[in-house]
Amino acid sequence: MTLLKGISYNFRGLKLGIKTPSLLALGMLRFGVILILSLLAIGLVIAKYQQVANLIWTHPESAWILWLWHVFSWVLALLLAAVSTLVAFLVAQLLFSIVIMDYMSRITERKVSGIEVAPPAMPWFSYFLYLLKQEIPRAVIPIVISMGILIVGWLTPLSPIVTIVSPILAATFLAWDNTDLVPARRLEPIGSRFRFLRKNLKFHVGFGLVFLIPGLNILLLSFAPVGATMFYVEQIDSGRDKPAPPAGNTAAKAHPVA
Secondary structure: OOHHHHHHHHHHHHHHHHHOHHHHHHHHHHHHHHHHHHHHHHHHHHHHHHHHHHHHOOOOOOHHHHHHHHHHHHHHHHHHHHHHHHHHHHHHHHHHHHHHHHHHHHHHHHHHHOEOOOOOOOOHHHHHHHHHHHHHHHHHHHHHHHHHHHHHHHOOOOHHHHHHHHHHHHHHHHHHHHHOHHHHHOOOOHHHHHHHHHHOHHHHHHHHHHHHOOOHHHHHHHHHHHHHHHHHHHHHHHHOOOOOOOOOOOOOOEOOOO
């Protein structure tokens, strides 16, 4: 899978999401939650960034280097805003979005494949805990690792390279967070799902690259489950026999597309 195909599926998912009323409502709900939490986080950074800058570099008295301190403080503000936005996204993801993403993925799979998709047969709260358990390895841990690599990069001579690679790595894992919705719902083990990421790495890099565009990334992330599910059904399921649903799951009843 090429980088361009990954970018293409992201925008195809956005197009289908906007055209489908149920997906549009869920996507805009997710967009609103992420946007509100991100704006709150950025507002907090803007209000406190000078105090943080002073902790690292005390406000200079000399007018000759005062301009350099202002440049430093604004660069620090931008970095803190990026980190706070990422944290806000993770909070929104864990508290609100995992159920929304699953609904969006199931609606998309039904529309693309013509098959009704139901969650595993378990109580709602148990299913929520199951979704939360899936979210930790595929989203939270990879992003924490990426941020750790970025911080280490600041302290080494390789910092220019690491600073570029780390956001791309984080965006790739965000792409996997969406393409993993279908196999996770089918209760596939985490090992096989991670091998799927490695096998389709170029696609995931392409799918995630657009998440690095400020502003547009919040909108695309809101509808990313649609494009990711389209990719999985059209490219992965079409190349193999669709696996039988787990015992007790009624996920494979034939259902005409609305």
